[in-house]
Amino acid sequence: MRPRAAPLMLVGLLAGAGPAAAAERLITALSDHRVLITSNYTGVQLMLFGSVERDAASPLRKGPYDIVATVTGPHETLRARRKSRVLGIWVNTRGRTFVDVPSYLAVLATGPLDVITNAETRRRLQVGLTDTPLPELIHNDIGTVASDPFRGELIRLMRERGLYSEEPHAVTLLTPTLFRAAIKLPAEVPIGKYQVDVKLFAEGNLLARADSTFDIVKVGFEQFVVNAAQQHGLLYGIATALMALMTGWIASVAFRRD
Protein backbone atom coordinates (compact mmCIF):
# COMPACT_ATOMS: atom_id res chain seq x y z
CA MET A 1 0.00 0.00 0.00
CA ARG A 2 1.05 3.53 -0.59
CA PRO A 3 1.70 5.65 2.50
CA ARG A 4 -1.36 7.68 3.24
CA ALA A 5 0.72 10.43 4.68
CA ALA A 6 -1.49 13.45 4.13
CA PRO A 7 -0.68 15.62 7.12
CA LEU A 8 -4.31 16.57 7.54
CA MET A 9 -5.45 13.00 7.99
CA LEU A 10 -4.91 12.89 11.72
CA VAL A 11 -7.09 9.96 12.58
CA GLY A 12 -6.61 10.10 16.29
CA LEU A 13 -5.37 12.34 19.01
CA LEU A 14 -3.93 11.17 22.26
CA ALA A 15 -2.93 13.40 25.10
CA GLY A 16 -0.58 12.27 27.81
CA ALA A 17 -0.30 14.05 31.08
CA GLY A 18 3.30 14.63 32.03
CA PRO A 19 4.87 14.47 35.47
CA ALA A 20 2.78 16.57 37.82
CA ALA A 21 5.39 19.25 38.47
CA ALA A 22 5.87 20.21 34.84
CA ALA A 23 3.24 22.23 33.16
CA GLU A 24 3.94 21.22 29.55
CA ARG A 25 1.61 18.74 27.97
CA LEU A 26 2.47 16.55 24.98
CA ILE A 27 -0.08 15.80 22.30
CA THR A 28 0.71 13.31 19.51
CA ALA A 29 -1.08 11.85 16.53
CA LEU A 30 -0.31 9.22 13.90
CA SER A 31 -1.23 9.49 10.23
CA ASP A 32 -2.77 6.02 10.41
CA HIS A 33 -3.65 3.48 13.08
CA ARG A 34 -3.88 0.49 10.77
CA VAL A 35 -1.28 -0.54 8.25
CA LEU A 36 -2.60 -3.12 5.81
CA ILE A 37 -0.25 -5.67 4.29
CA THR A 38 -1.62 -6.57 0.89
CA SER A 39 -0.11 -8.59 -1.95
CA ASN A 40 1.94 -5.67 -3.24
CA TYR A 41 3.21 -4.48 0.12
CA THR A 42 6.84 -3.36 0.02
CA GLY A 43 7.07 -1.21 3.12
CA VAL A 44 5.41 1.98 4.21
CA GLN A 45 6.00 5.18 6.17
CA LEU A 46 3.78 6.41 8.96
CA MET A 47 3.88 10.02 10.07
CA LEU A 48 3.97 10.97 13.71
CA PHE A 49 2.88 14.50 14.57
CA GLY A 50 3.06 16.19 17.93
CA SER A 51 2.72 19.43 19.73
CA VAL A 52 4.03 20.73 23.03
CA GLU A 53 1.22 22.56 24.82
CA ARG A 54 2.33 25.29 27.16
CA ASP A 55 0.16 27.20 29.56
CA ALA A 56 0.65 30.19 31.81
CA ALA A 57 2.26 28.06 34.51
CA SER A 58 4.95 26.65 32.20
CA PRO A 59 8.35 27.91 33.23
CA LEU A 60 10.49 29.61 30.62
CA ARG A 61 12.98 27.08 29.13
CA LYS A 62 16.48 28.19 28.23
CA GLY A 63 17.07 25.73 25.38
CA PRO A 64 14.80 24.18 22.76
CA TYR A 65 12.60 21.15 23.47
CA ASP A 66 13.94 17.68 22.70
CA ILE A 67 11.74 14.82 21.55
CA VAL A 68 12.52 11.09 21.66
CA ALA A 69 9.97 8.76 20.04
CA THR A 70 10.33 5.00 20.59
CA VAL A 71 8.34 2.68 18.33
CA THR A 72 8.19 -0.92 19.57
CA GLY A 73 6.78 -3.84 17.58
CA PRO A 74 5.26 -7.06 18.93
CA HIS A 75 7.63 -9.10 21.08
CA GLU A 76 9.13 -12.37 19.90
CA THR A 77 11.74 -14.93 20.84
CA LEU A 78 14.85 -14.88 18.67
CA ARG A 79 17.96 -16.97 18.40
CA ALA A 80 21.28 -15.41 17.41
CA ARG A 81 23.77 -17.95 16.08
CA ARG A 82 27.46 -17.79 15.35
CA LYS A 83 29.28 -19.87 12.76
CA SER A 84 32.77 -21.19 13.22
CA ARG A 85 34.98 -23.53 11.30
CA VAL A 86 34.63 -27.23 12.07
CA LEU A 87 36.63 -29.71 9.95
CA GLY A 88 37.01 -27.13 7.20
CA ILE A 89 33.37 -26.14 6.88
CA TRP A 90 31.40 -23.34 8.48
CA VAL A 91 28.84 -24.54 10.99
CA ASN A 92 26.52 -22.81 13.49
CA THR A 93 28.30 -23.72 16.70
CA ARG A 94 27.15 -21.28 19.35
CA GLY A 95 23.90 -19.46 19.88
CA ARG A 96 21.93 -17.42 22.34
CA THR A 97 18.17 -17.23 22.78
CA PHE A 98 16.65 -13.81 23.37
CA VAL A 99 13.27 -13.97 25.06
CA ASP A 100 10.48 -11.44 24.48
CA VAL A 101 12.48 -8.91 22.55
CA PRO A 102 10.88 -6.31 20.25
CA SER A 103 10.57 -7.52 16.67
CA TYR A 104 10.74 -3.88 15.62
CA LEU A 105 12.37 -1.02 17.49
CA ALA A 106 12.88 2.49 16.18
CA VAL A 107 14.26 5.32 18.28
CA LEU A 108 13.70 8.68 16.64
CA ALA A 109 14.96 11.90 18.21
CA THR A 110 15.60 15.57 17.63
CA GLY A 111 19.31 15.12 18.28
CA PRO A 112 21.96 12.70 19.61
CA LEU A 113 20.61 10.92 22.70
CA ASP A 114 23.71 11.67 24.79
CA VAL A 115 23.15 15.37 24.16
CA ILE A 116 19.45 15.21 25.03
CA THR A 117 19.92 13.65 28.44
CA ASN A 118 22.55 11.99 30.62
CA ALA A 119 23.46 8.29 30.79
CA GLU A 120 21.70 7.67 34.08
CA THR A 121 18.36 9.03 32.80
CA ARG A 122 18.70 7.10 29.54
CA ARG A 123 19.22 3.88 31.48
CA ARG A 124 16.34 4.55 33.87
CA LEU A 125 13.91 5.46 31.08
CA GLN A 126 15.32 2.77 28.72
CA VAL A 127 15.89 5.31 25.97
CA GLY A 128 17.90 4.26 22.91
CA LEU A 129 19.02 0.92 21.49
CA THR A 130 21.89 0.47 23.94
CA ASP A 131 19.61 0.94 26.95
CA THR A 132 16.71 -1.19 25.75
CA PRO A 133 16.63 -4.44 27.74
CA LEU A 134 17.01 -7.52 25.55
CA PRO A 135 16.60 -10.40 27.99
CA GLU A 136 18.57 -13.56 27.14
CA LEU A 137 18.17 -17.11 28.27
CA ILE A 138 21.32 -18.26 30.04
CA HIS A 139 21.20 -21.64 31.80
CA ASN A 140 17.46 -21.36 32.53
CA ASP A 141 17.95 -17.82 33.85
CA ILE A 142 16.66 -14.78 32.03
CA GLY A 143 18.65 -11.59 32.24
CA THR A 144 20.09 -8.71 30.29
CA VAL A 145 23.83 -8.80 29.70
CA ALA A 146 24.94 -5.50 28.19
CA SER A 147 28.44 -6.79 27.37
CA ASP A 148 27.35 -9.99 25.58
CA PRO A 149 28.68 -10.00 22.00
CA PHE A 150 25.51 -11.81 20.88
CA ARG A 151 23.45 -8.83 22.04
CA GLY A 152 25.55 -6.45 19.95
CA GLU A 153 25.34 -8.77 16.92
CA LEU A 154 21.57 -9.14 17.31
CA ILE A 155 21.17 -5.37 17.28
CA ARG A 156 23.50 -5.09 14.27
CA LEU A 157 21.64 -7.75 12.26
CA MET A 158 18.26 -6.24 13.12
CA ARG A 159 19.56 -2.79 12.09
CA GLU A 160 20.77 -4.18 8.76
CA ARG A 161 17.29 -5.52 8.08
CA GLY A 162 15.77 -2.14 8.94
CA LEU A 163 13.93 -3.59 11.92
CA TYR A 164 15.96 -1.79 14.59
CA SER A 165 17.04 1.80 14.12
CA GLU A 166 18.26 4.77 16.05
CA GLU A 167 18.01 8.03 14.15
CA PRO A 168 19.12 11.10 16.06
CA HIS A 169 17.71 13.56 13.52
CA ALA A 170 14.50 11.86 12.46
CA VAL A 171 12.25 14.15 14.49
CA THR A 172 11.90 17.60 12.91
CA LEU A 173 10.78 20.59 14.93
CA LEU A 174 8.54 22.58 12.59
CA THR A 175 8.11 25.38 15.10
CA PRO A 176 9.61 25.47 18.62
CA THR A 177 6.58 23.47 19.85
CA LEU A 178 5.38 21.52 16.80
CA PHE A 179 7.20 18.41 15.55
CA ARG A 180 6.97 15.68 12.95
CA ALA A 181 8.71 12.32 12.38
CA ALA A 182 8.53 9.56 9.78
CA ILE A 183 8.27 5.98 11.08
CA LYS A 184 9.75 3.70 8.40
CA LEU A 185 8.21 0.24 8.30
CA PRO A 186 10.16 -2.03 5.91
CA ALA A 187 8.59 -4.92 4.02
CA GLU A 188 9.74 -7.46 6.61
CA VAL A 189 7.92 -5.94 9.59
CA PRO A 190 5.98 -8.50 11.58
CA ILE A 191 2.25 -8.08 11.97
CA GLY A 192 0.80 -7.10 15.32
CA LYS A 193 0.39 -4.21 17.70
CA TYR A 194 2.99 -1.42 17.75
CA GLN A 195 3.52 0.99 20.64
CA VAL A 196 4.64 4.57 20.05
CA ASP A 197 6.06 6.21 23.16
CA VAL A 198 6.98 9.88 22.81
CA LYS A 199 9.03 11.63 25.49
CA LEU A 200 9.54 15.37 25.87
CA PHE A 201 12.81 16.58 27.34
CA ALA A 202 14.17 20.01 28.15
CA GLU A 203 17.54 20.71 29.73
CA GLY A 204 18.06 16.99 30.18
CA ASN A 205 14.88 16.40 32.18
CA LEU A 206 11.80 14.43 31.21
CA LEU A 207 8.81 16.80 31.12
CA ALA A 208 6.03 14.75 29.61
CA ARG A 209 5.28 11.57 27.66
CA ALA A 210 2.50 10.40 25.39
CA ASP A 211 1.60 6.89 24.25
CA SER A 212 -0.14 5.78 21.14
CA THR A 213 -0.51 2.54 19.19
CA PHE A 214 -1.03 1.29 15.67
CA ASP A 215 -1.64 -2.14 14.16
CA ILE A 216 -0.04 -3.86 11.22
CA VAL A 217 -2.39 -6.46 9.80
CA LYS A 218 -2.37 -8.80 6.86
CA VAL A 219 -5.65 -8.61 5.02
CA GLY A 220 -7.56 -10.46 2.37
CA PHE A 221 -5.83 -13.26 0.55
CA GLU A 222 -2.50 -13.06 2.45
CA GLN A 223 -4.24 -13.37 5.80
CA PHE A 224 -6.34 -16.23 4.49
CA VAL A 225 -3.26 -18.14 3.30
CA VAL A 226 -1.36 -17.59 6.55
CA ASN A 227 -4.32 -18.64 8.69
CA ALA A 228 -4.96 -21.69 6.57
CA ALA A 229 -1.30 -22.74 6.63
CA GLN A 230 -0.93 -22.36 10.36
CA GLN A 231 -4.28 -23.45 11.73
CA HIS A 232 -5.36 -26.07 9.21
CA GLY A 233 -1.99 -27.41 8.05
CA LEU A 234 -3.29 -30.73 6.79
CA LEU A 235 -6.20 -29.25 4.80
CA TYR A 236 -3.90 -26.55 3.45
CA GLY A 237 -1.42 -29.21 2.37
CA ILE A 238 -4.11 -31.23 0.61
CA ALA A 239 -5.45 -28.09 -1.09
CA THR A 240 -1.94 -27.12 -2.23
CA ALA A 241 -1.35 -30.64 -3.56
CA LEU A 242 -4.66 -30.49 -5.46
CA MET A 243 -3.61 -27.14 -6.89
CA ALA A 244 -0.42 -28.81 -8.14
CA LEU A 245 -2.46 -31.61 -9.73
CA MET A 246 -4.75 -29.12 -11.46
CA THR A 247 -1.80 -27.16 -12.85
CA GLY A 248 -0.12 -30.34 -14.06
CA TRP A 249 -3.32 -31.61 -15.63
CA ILE A 250 -4.12 -28.30 -17.35
CA ALA A 251 -0.57 -28.23 -18.74
CA SER A 252 -0.85 -31.75 -20.12
CA VAL A 253 -4.18 -30.94 -21.78
CA ALA A 254 -3.03 -27.57 -23.13
CA PHE A 255 0.19 -28.93 -24.63
CA ARG A 256 -1.14 -32.26 -25.81
CA ARG A 257 0.42 -33.03 -29.15
CA ASP A 258 -1.13 -36.32 -30.18
Next chain:
Amino acid sequence: MQIFLPIADIPVNVFVVFTMGLAVGFISGMFGVGGGFLMTPLLIFIGVQPAVAVASVTTHVAASSFSGTIAYWRRNAIDITLALTLLAGGVVGSIGGVALFTWLRALDQLDLVIGLSYVTLLSIVGALMVGESARAIVRTHFGGPAILRRPGSHPWVLGLPLKLRFKRSKIYASAIPVLGIGFIIGFLGAIMGIGGGFLLVPMLIYLLRVPTATVIGTSMVLTFLTMVSATILHAATNHLVDAVLALILMIGGVIGAQFGAHAGQRIRGEWLRLMLGLLVLAVGLRFAFDLVLRPEDLYSIRIIGGTP
Protein backbone atom coordinates in the same frame (compact mmCIF):
# COMPACT_ATOMS: atom_id res chain seq x y z
CA MET B 1 5.65 -6.33 -10.33
CA GLN B 2 6.26 -7.06 -6.69
CA ILE B 3 4.17 -9.59 -4.84
CA PHE B 4 4.26 -10.36 -1.13
CA LEU B 5 4.71 -14.07 -0.41
CA PRO B 6 2.53 -14.87 2.62
CA ILE B 7 4.54 -17.75 4.10
CA ALA B 8 8.05 -16.85 2.98
CA ASP B 9 7.15 -13.38 4.33
CA ILE B 10 9.14 -11.47 1.73
CA PRO B 11 8.20 -9.45 -1.34
CA VAL B 12 9.53 -10.87 -4.61
CA ASN B 13 9.30 -9.87 -8.23
CA VAL B 14 6.71 -12.10 -9.92
CA PHE B 15 8.57 -12.05 -13.23
CA VAL B 16 11.86 -13.11 -11.66
CA VAL B 17 10.22 -16.10 -9.96
CA PHE B 18 8.21 -16.93 -13.09
CA THR B 19 11.35 -16.80 -15.24
CA MET B 20 13.13 -19.11 -12.79
CA GLY B 21 10.21 -21.53 -13.11
CA LEU B 22 10.41 -21.27 -16.90
CA ALA B 23 14.19 -21.84 -17.00
CA VAL B 24 14.16 -24.77 -14.59
CA GLY B 25 11.10 -26.18 -16.39
CA PHE B 26 13.02 -25.99 -19.69
CA ILE B 27 15.92 -27.94 -18.20
CA SER B 28 13.64 -30.47 -16.55
CA GLY B 29 11.74 -31.05 -19.80
CA MET B 30 14.99 -31.37 -21.73
CA PHE B 31 16.56 -33.94 -19.42
CA GLY B 32 13.44 -35.61 -18.04
CA VAL B 33 14.18 -34.66 -14.41
CA GLY B 34 12.03 -32.76 -11.92
CA GLY B 35 14.42 -29.86 -11.53
CA GLY B 36 14.06 -29.55 -7.77
CA PHE B 37 17.84 -29.72 -7.31
CA LEU B 38 18.13 -26.47 -9.33
CA MET B 39 15.01 -24.70 -8.07
CA THR B 40 15.73 -25.00 -4.34
CA PRO B 41 19.20 -23.38 -4.60
CA LEU B 42 17.82 -20.61 -6.85
CA LEU B 43 15.11 -19.76 -4.32
CA ILE B 44 17.64 -19.71 -1.48
CA PHE B 45 19.74 -17.40 -3.64
CA ILE B 46 16.91 -14.83 -4.05
CA GLY B 47 16.38 -14.72 -0.29
CA VAL B 48 13.77 -17.37 0.51
CA GLN B 49 14.62 -19.20 3.75
CA PRO B 50 16.02 -22.67 2.90
CA ALA B 51 13.23 -24.39 4.85
CA VAL B 52 10.45 -22.59 2.93
CA ALA B 53 12.29 -23.14 -0.36
CA VAL B 54 12.55 -26.90 0.19
CA ALA B 55 8.91 -27.23 1.25
CA SER B 56 7.52 -25.11 -1.60
CA VAL B 57 9.64 -26.78 -4.29
CA THR B 58 8.11 -30.16 -3.38
CA THR B 59 4.75 -28.70 -4.50
CA HIS B 60 6.27 -27.34 -7.70
CA VAL B 61 7.81 -30.74 -8.53
CA ALA B 62 4.47 -32.44 -7.78
CA ALA B 63 2.83 -30.34 -10.51
CA SER B 64 5.50 -30.81 -13.17
CA SER B 65 5.81 -34.56 -12.54
CA PHE B 66 2.02 -34.95 -12.70
CA SER B 67 1.87 -33.54 -16.22
CA GLY B 68 4.77 -35.87 -17.11
CA THR B 69 2.93 -38.81 -15.57
CA ILE B 70 -0.15 -38.15 -17.70
CA ALA B 71 1.97 -38.06 -20.85
CA TYR B 72 3.67 -41.40 -20.04
CA TRP B 73 0.36 -42.90 -18.94
CA ARG B 74 -1.08 -42.22 -22.40
CA ARG B 75 1.89 -44.03 -23.93
CA ASN B 76 1.38 -46.93 -21.52
CA ALA B 77 5.00 -46.58 -20.38
CA ILE B 78 4.41 -46.95 -16.64
CA ASP B 79 4.94 -50.04 -14.50
CA ILE B 80 2.33 -49.39 -11.84
CA THR B 81 3.26 -52.38 -9.62
CA LEU B 82 6.86 -51.20 -9.52
CA ALA B 83 5.80 -47.61 -8.87
CA LEU B 84 3.52 -48.59 -5.98
CA THR B 85 6.17 -50.81 -4.37
CA LEU B 86 8.69 -47.95 -4.63
CA LEU B 87 6.04 -45.64 -3.20
CA ALA B 88 5.50 -47.83 -0.13
CA GLY B 89 9.17 -47.31 0.68
CA GLY B 90 8.97 -43.67 -0.42
CA VAL B 91 6.18 -42.71 1.99
CA VAL B 92 8.08 -44.16 4.96
CA GLY B 93 11.17 -42.31 3.71
CA SER B 94 9.23 -39.02 3.44
CA ILE B 95 7.91 -39.36 6.98
CA GLY B 96 11.44 -40.00 8.24
CA GLY B 97 12.82 -37.12 6.17
CA VAL B 98 10.21 -34.60 7.38
CA ALA B 99 10.82 -35.70 10.99
CA LEU B 100 14.59 -35.24 10.60
CA PHE B 101 13.95 -31.87 8.90
CA THR B 102 11.87 -30.67 11.89
CA TRP B 103 14.48 -31.90 14.37
CA LEU B 104 17.42 -30.30 12.54
CA ARG B 105 15.59 -26.97 12.36
CA ALA B 106 15.28 -26.99 16.14
CA LEU B 107 19.04 -27.67 16.41
CA ASP B 108 19.99 -24.70 14.12
CA GLN B 109 21.62 -27.20 11.75
CA LEU B 110 19.03 -27.53 8.97
CA ASP B 111 20.79 -25.17 6.56
CA LEU B 112 24.07 -27.01 7.12
CA VAL B 113 22.56 -30.42 6.43
CA ILE B 114 20.75 -29.16 3.32
CA GLY B 115 24.09 -27.73 2.11
CA LEU B 116 26.08 -30.87 2.93
CA SER B 117 23.53 -33.18 1.31
CA TYR B 118 23.61 -31.11 -1.85
CA VAL B 119 27.40 -31.12 -2.00
CA THR B 120 27.78 -34.85 -1.41
CA LEU B 121 24.95 -36.07 -3.57
CA LEU B 122 25.35 -33.70 -6.50
CA SER B 123 29.14 -33.99 -6.70
CA ILE B 124 29.03 -37.78 -6.71
CA VAL B 125 26.10 -38.11 -9.11
CA GLY B 126 27.43 -35.32 -11.34
CA ALA B 127 30.92 -36.84 -11.51
CA LEU B 128 29.51 -40.30 -12.29
CA MET B 129 27.29 -38.92 -15.06
CA VAL B 130 30.09 -36.88 -16.62
CA GLY B 131 32.41 -39.89 -16.51
CA GLU B 132 29.87 -42.28 -17.98
CA SER B 133 28.71 -39.96 -20.76
CA ALA B 134 32.25 -38.90 -21.66
CA ARG B 135 33.20 -42.59 -22.08
CA ALA B 136 30.10 -43.13 -24.23
CA ILE B 137 30.99 -40.13 -26.43
CA VAL B 138 34.56 -41.33 -26.84
CA ARG B 139 33.24 -44.79 -27.74
CA THR B 140 30.86 -43.57 -30.42
CA HIS B 141 33.41 -41.20 -31.93
CA PHE B 142 36.48 -43.41 -31.88
CA GLY B 143 34.76 -46.76 -32.18
CA GLY B 144 36.01 -48.44 -29.02
CA PRO B 145 34.56 -51.73 -27.82
CA ALA B 146 31.07 -51.44 -26.36
CA ILE B 147 30.71 -52.90 -22.90
CA LEU B 148 28.47 -55.92 -23.12
CA ARG B 149 26.52 -57.13 -20.17
CA ARG B 150 26.45 -60.91 -19.71
CA PRO B 151 22.89 -62.14 -19.93
CA GLY B 152 21.57 -63.52 -16.67
CA SER B 153 24.03 -61.60 -14.49
CA HIS B 154 21.67 -60.22 -11.87
CA PRO B 155 22.74 -58.23 -8.84
CA TRP B 156 22.48 -60.39 -5.68
CA VAL B 157 19.96 -57.96 -4.12
CA LEU B 158 17.34 -59.03 -6.60
CA GLY B 159 17.59 -62.57 -5.26
CA LEU B 160 16.43 -61.67 -1.75
CA PRO B 161 13.14 -63.13 -0.50
CA LEU B 162 9.69 -61.50 -1.00
CA LYS B 163 9.80 -61.92 -4.75
CA LEU B 164 7.40 -59.91 -6.85
CA ARG B 165 6.62 -60.01 -10.55
CA PHE B 166 6.72 -56.57 -12.23
CA LYS B 167 4.86 -57.42 -15.41
CA ARG B 168 5.18 -54.22 -17.39
CA SER B 169 8.96 -54.11 -16.88
CA LYS B 170 9.31 -57.88 -17.39
CA ILE B 171 11.36 -58.39 -14.22
CA TYR B 172 10.92 -60.80 -11.33
CA ALA B 173 12.74 -59.51 -8.28
CA SER B 174 12.70 -59.20 -4.50
CA ALA B 175 10.61 -56.36 -3.08
CA ILE B 176 13.31 -55.50 -0.51
CA PRO B 177 15.73 -53.52 -2.76
CA VAL B 178 12.71 -51.86 -4.42
CA LEU B 179 11.37 -50.70 -1.05
CA GLY B 180 14.87 -49.60 -0.06
CA ILE B 181 15.31 -47.45 -3.17
CA GLY B 182 11.87 -45.93 -2.58
CA PHE B 183 12.84 -45.14 1.00
CA ILE B 184 16.08 -43.37 -0.03
CA ILE B 185 14.29 -41.28 -2.66
CA GLY B 186 11.47 -40.28 -0.28
CA PHE B 187 13.92 -39.45 2.52
CA LEU B 188 16.23 -37.29 0.38
CA GLY B 189 13.28 -35.65 -1.34
CA ALA B 190 11.81 -34.44 1.93
CA ILE B 191 15.10 -33.07 3.23
CA MET B 192 16.48 -31.58 0.03
CA GLY B 193 13.33 -30.58 -1.85
CA ILE B 194 14.22 -32.74 -4.83
CA GLY B 195 12.09 -35.23 -6.70
CA GLY B 196 15.07 -37.52 -7.02
CA GLY B 197 14.50 -38.41 -10.67
CA PHE B 198 18.19 -37.97 -11.47
CA LEU B 199 18.98 -40.53 -8.75
CA LEU B 200 16.08 -42.88 -9.31
CA VAL B 201 16.54 -43.43 -13.03
CA PRO B 202 20.15 -44.70 -12.76
CA MET B 203 19.24 -46.81 -9.70
CA LEU B 204 16.37 -48.46 -11.54
CA ILE B 205 18.51 -49.11 -14.61
CA TYR B 206 21.68 -50.34 -12.93
CA LEU B 207 20.35 -52.00 -9.75
CA LEU B 208 16.95 -53.33 -10.79
CA ARG B 209 17.61 -53.69 -14.54
CA VAL B 210 14.34 -51.95 -15.40
CA PRO B 211 14.09 -51.61 -19.22
CA THR B 212 14.30 -48.13 -20.75
CA ALA B 213 10.72 -48.39 -22.03
CA THR B 214 9.24 -48.06 -18.55
CA VAL B 215 12.01 -46.43 -16.48
CA ILE B 216 11.24 -42.72 -17.06
CA GLY B 217 7.46 -43.11 -16.78
CA THR B 218 7.74 -45.16 -13.59
CA SER B 219 10.20 -42.70 -12.09
CA MET B 220 7.78 -39.86 -12.96
CA VAL B 221 4.89 -41.57 -11.14
CA LEU B 222 7.02 -42.16 -8.07
CA THR B 223 8.34 -38.58 -8.08
CA PHE B 224 4.79 -37.30 -8.38
CA LEU B 225 3.42 -39.47 -5.57
CA THR B 226 6.30 -38.82 -3.13
CA MET B 227 6.22 -35.08 -3.81
CA VAL B 228 2.47 -34.96 -3.16
CA SER B 229 2.93 -36.76 0.14
CA ALA B 230 5.94 -34.57 1.05
CA THR B 231 3.88 -31.42 0.30
CA ILE B 232 1.08 -32.56 2.60
CA LEU B 233 3.52 -33.63 5.35
CA HIS B 234 5.50 -30.39 5.18
CA ALA B 235 2.29 -28.34 5.29
CA ALA B 236 0.88 -30.32 8.20
CA THR B 237 4.01 -30.38 10.39
CA ASN B 238 6.19 -27.36 9.60
CA HIS B 239 3.63 -24.96 8.02
CA LEU B 240 6.27 -23.89 5.52
CA VAL B 241 4.67 -24.50 2.12
CA ASP B 242 4.13 -21.18 0.37
CA ALA B 243 1.24 -21.87 -2.02
CA VAL B 244 1.63 -18.52 -3.81
CA LEU B 245 5.32 -19.13 -4.46
CA ALA B 246 4.64 -22.72 -5.54
CA LEU B 247 1.89 -21.61 -7.95
CA ILE B 248 4.09 -19.04 -9.74
CA LEU B 249 6.89 -21.61 -10.00
CA MET B 250 4.69 -24.39 -11.33
CA ILE B 251 3.05 -22.24 -14.00
CA GLY B 252 6.50 -21.22 -15.26
CA GLY B 253 7.70 -24.79 -14.84
CA VAL B 254 5.05 -26.58 -16.88
CA ILE B 255 5.38 -24.10 -19.76
CA GLY B 256 9.17 -24.29 -19.77
CA ALA B 257 9.06 -28.09 -19.69
CA GLN B 258 7.19 -28.21 -23.02
CA PHE B 259 9.90 -26.21 -24.80
CA GLY B 260 12.62 -28.16 -23.04
CA ALA B 261 11.20 -31.49 -24.16
CA HIS B 262 11.29 -30.28 -27.78
CA ALA B 263 14.89 -29.14 -27.49
CA GLY B 264 15.90 -32.38 -25.76
CA GLN B 265 14.71 -34.53 -28.66
CA ARG B 266 17.21 -32.92 -31.04
CA ILE B 267 20.28 -33.72 -28.96
CA ARG B 268 22.00 -37.12 -28.76
CA GLY B 269 21.50 -39.03 -25.49
CA GLU B 270 25.13 -39.11 -24.33
CA TRP B 271 25.60 -35.38 -24.96
CA LEU B 272 22.42 -34.71 -23.04
CA ARG B 273 23.73 -36.81 -20.13
CA LEU B 274 27.07 -35.00 -20.24
CA MET B 275 25.34 -31.60 -20.08
CA LEU B 276 23.10 -32.70 -17.23
CA GLY B 277 26.10 -34.19 -15.40
CA LEU B 278 28.04 -30.91 -15.71
CA LEU B 279 25.02 -28.96 -14.49
CA VAL B 280 24.55 -31.25 -11.47
CA LEU B 281 28.27 -31.03 -10.70
CA ALA B 282 28.23 -27.22 -10.95
CA VAL B 283 25.36 -26.90 -8.48
CA GLY B 284 27.17 -29.27 -6.09
CA LEU B 285 30.38 -27.22 -6.30
CA ARG B 286 28.45 -24.00 -5.71
CA PHE B 287 27.18 -25.44 -2.41
CA ALA B 288 30.68 -26.67 -1.54
CA PHE B 289 32.08 -23.16 -1.93
CA ASP B 290 29.42 -21.78 0.40
CA LEU B 291 30.36 -24.28 3.08
CA VAL B 292 34.11 -23.92 2.76
CA LEU B 293 34.52 -20.18 2.20
CA ARG B 294 34.36 -17.92 5.22
CA PRO B 295 30.81 -16.53 5.30
CA GLU B 296 30.45 -12.76 4.95
CA ASP B 297 28.56 -12.69 8.21
CA LEU B 298 29.33 -15.18 10.94
CA TYR B 299 26.18 -14.29 12.82
CA SER B 300 22.59 -14.98 11.84
CA ILE B 301 19.24 -14.82 13.56
CA ARG B 302 16.20 -17.06 13.48
CA ILE B 303 12.76 -16.31 14.88
CA ILE B 304 11.74 -19.04 17.29
CA GLY B 305 8.29 -17.79 18.09
CA GLY B 306 6.13 -14.84 18.90
CA THR B 307 4.68 -14.13 22.29
CA PRO B 308 1.03 -13.24 22.22
